[in-house]
Amino acid sequence: MSNIEKYNNAFIETFEITEDQLAGLKYQDIAAWDSVGHMGLIAALEDAFDIMMDTDDIIDLSSYEKGKEILAKDEYGVEF
Amino acid sequence: MTFDEILNIPPYSLGKTEKEKLLTERLAELNKLHQENCPEYRRMMEAIDFDAQKIKSYADLPYLPVRLFKELELKSVPQEDVVKTMTSSGTTGQAVSKIYLDRATSSNQQKTMVKIVSDFTGSSRMPMIIIDCPSVVKNRAMFSARGAGILGFSIFGSKKIYALDDDMKLDVEGVRNFLDQYQGQRILLFGFTFMIWQHFYKELLRLKEEGVTFDLSNGILIHGGGWKKLISEAVSHDEFHQKLKAVCGLEHIHDYYGMVEQTGCIYMECECGHLHASIFSDVIVRRPIDFSEADIGEPGIIQVVSTIPESYPGHSLLTEDEGVIEGIDDCPCGRKGKYFKINGRLKNAEIRGCSDTYATKF
Ligand SMILES: [Zn+2]
Numbered sequence: 380m381s382n383i384e385k386y387n388n389a390f391i392e393t394f395e396i397t398e399d400q401l402a403g404l405k406y407q408d409i410a411a412w413d414s415v416g417h418m419g420l421i422a423a424l425e426d427a428f429d430i431m432m433d434t435d436d437i438i439d440l441s442s443y444e445k446g447k448e449i450l451a452k453d454e455y456g457v458e459f
Numbered sequence: 460m461t462f463d464e465i466l467n468i469p470p471y472s473l474g475k476t477e478k479e480k481l482l483t484e485r486l487a488e489l490n491k492l493h494q495e496n497c498p499e500y501r502r503m504m505e506a507i508d509f510d511a512q513k514i515k516s517y518a519d520l521p522y523l524p525v526r527l528f529k530e531l532e533l534k535s536v537p538q539e540d541v542v543k544t545m546t547s548s549g550t551t552g553q554a555v556s557k558i559y560l561d562r563a564t565s566s567n568q569q570k571t572m573v574k575i576v577s578d579f580t581g582s583s584r585m586p587m588i589i590i591d592c593p594s595v596v597k598n599r600a601m602f603s604a605r606g607a608g609i610l611g612f613s614i615f616g617s618k619k620i621y622a623l624d625d626d627m628k629l630d631v632e633g634v635r636n637f638l639d640q641y642q643g644q645r646i647l648l649f650g651f652t653f654m655i656w657q658h659f660y661k662e663l664l665r666l667k668e669e670g671v672t673f674d675l676s677n678g679i680l681i682h683g684g685g686w687k688k689l690i691s692e693a694v695s696h697d698e699f700h701q702k703l704k705a706v707c708g709l710e711h712i713h714d715y716y717g718m719v720e721q722t723g724c725i726y727m728e729c730e731c732g733h734l735h736a737s738i739f740s741d742v743i744v745r746r747p748i749d750f751s752e753a754d755i756g757e758p759g760i761i762q763v764v765s766t767i768p769e770s771y772p773g774h775s776l777l778t779e780d781e782g783v784i785e786g787i788d789d790c791p792c793g794r795k796g797k798y799f800k801i802n803g804r805l806k807n808a809e810i811r812g813c814s815d816t817y818a819t820k821f
Contacts, residue, residue: 407542407562414543414565415596418613425617434573434582434614438566 382428383459386450389423390443404443430455460485462567465766470574470737471794475787478738478796482517485766486774490520493772496535500772518743518752522762522775525720528556536561536770545607547719558720561770568723568767571739572611578737578794579713579727580615580679586641587616588634588678590650590659592623604719605651608683611722612649622650622659629662631671638673645677651684652714655703656694663706676708683715683725687804696732716801720773721765726799733790733798740765742799744784745777758783758802779805 380388390401394411406412412420421437424430428450432440440446450457465485473481491511493500507521514520527533534541540561547556560568573582589609596606613619620637624630638646650659663673680703686696696714703709716734717725724740736742743752744759753759761778768774781802788795 414569414610418610431584431617434577434584437614438570438573441566 382457385427386424386447386457386459389420389427393420393423401443406441424450428455428457430457460488462563462766462769465739466567466570466574468738470578470739471735471796473738474795478741479516481738482741482764482766483514486517486520486764487511487514489766489768489774490514492769493535493774497533497772499531499533500535517741517764517775520764520775522764522777523772525556525718525776525778528558528720528771528773529554532557532559533773534559534771541770545604545719545722547604556720558722558773559771564768564770567769569611569614571723571737571767572725573614575725575727575737575739576612576615576681579729580647580681584615584617585645585647585679586637587613587619587647587649588622588637589613589616589619590622590648590655592625592627593621594625605684607719607722608651608717609649612647612681615647615649623654627654627658629659631666634673638675643677645679646675648675648678648680648709650680650682652682652686652699653684653688655680655682656689656692656699660703660706664702667706673707676710678707678709679711679713680709681713681715681727683717685716685801685804718763718778720776721763721768723767724763724765729790729792729794729798731790731792733785733792734800735790735792735794736797736799738796739767742782742784742797744782744799753784755784755786760805761801781805 387398387401390396390404391398394409394416396409396411406417421432421440424446425432436449440449447459449455451459465481494504504521509521536559541559542562543560543565545558545560591605591609595603596609618641620633622630622634666672700712703712714728714734715725721740724737726734726736726742728734741764743762743764744757745751745762746753746759758781761780761782762776763778764775765773782799783802784797784799787797790798
């Protein structure tokens with residue numbers, strides 16, 4: 380599975396949504412992405428890429444696009 | 460002054476004068492914001508002839524009795540901007556507070572909490588044992604104080620386990636496997652004081668008598684929610700510490716004081732046993748007689764102020780707790796700001812007295 384597939388899957392499976400909902404999706408846009416859902420998403424991303432995210436990055440991950448930016452940082456090194 | 464500017468300041472770095480300046484500026488702005496955006500709040504300020512020009516210090520700002528949030532639905536944003544509603548933990552039949560959060564306030568609560576707690580635990584996340592049952596966070600639209608606390612602290616957990624099942628029974632095997640898996644690592648434990656005593660400590664004690672032991676000497680426990688339920692058990696702060704150490708080796712224990720009406724601004728207990736106010740908030744102790752500010756060492760009613768609330772007018776509140784300021788800027792732990800202790804809940808009659816006195820001002 381490619382990194383983008385893993386990344387998308389984390390959102391799709393955690394929030395039970397479809398791929399066409401991903402672009403532009405923001406925290407609190409859908410009922411499933413609330414503060415409980417957010418911690419579920421973080422756990423899914425950490426498992427998928429075998430990383431541990433910083434608390435600051437967990438808070439900053441406020442949209443589908445922002446998440447890609449964060450994971451692409453040197454400390455996580457995920458290339459999309 | 461924006462909240463982001465405050466977030467960049469280390470949480471225990473400001474001395475009395477600097478902190479007063481910061482709080483006065485930010486809280487006066489919040490007062491204005493809520494007057495403009497919350498009709499009920501505006502009417503209250505009009506009723507007491509509030510004059511912003513006369514505010515020399517944040518201690519001069521008006522305070523709402525905390526129980527007002529049980530009686531009125533106070534918000535400073537349109538309903539469609541509310542992303543989360545939090546409720547206080549009332550006993551059955553009691554009215555509960557409802558606190559309305561928009562995106563910004565909710566996010567600032569979490570950011571603040573991370574800044575405060577990291578000062579005690581370090582910023583790295585740890586395997587975490589939540590001493591509660593999973594069903595506490597099930598109702599996602601309405602968060603209880605317990606659910607909100609667990610969720611707020613969850614960010615510090617890398618891997619998480621709930622130590623209790625929904626019947627409040629300790630998951631002995633689950634906890635054992637978790638500890639084996641993360642052996643040698645620092646473990647974060649979080650829970651509410653009464654639950655820890657009733658459902659964790661007592662069970663560990665019973666298991667120990669059967670020869671089953673747990674080693675939590677690598678653990679750091681953060682607990683809150685108050686001691687009042689433990690009074691009937693006659694458990695003191697020191698005894699809580701001693702007994703937990705004796706039963707499982709747990710030595711690093713931090714109590715915290717906080718309330719759902721000002722989530723995010725928690726007051727953590729330091730290594731010297733003092734509750735500390737960070738730069739994000741403060742406590743003012745008031746004399747019950749005339750609400751003037753009490754001296755250091757003099758017990759009174761606790762007022763709390765918080766720089767966070769933008770979506771509801773909860774930036775300055777009179778609590779129903781009694782406490783005492785123990786000192787300012789000079790705790791041996793090195794953290795600046797006020798440090799204090801909570802003596803307990805005011806008696807019902809006193810609370811009524813306070814609310815009535817306050818109400819007569821309107
Ligand atoms: Zn201290």
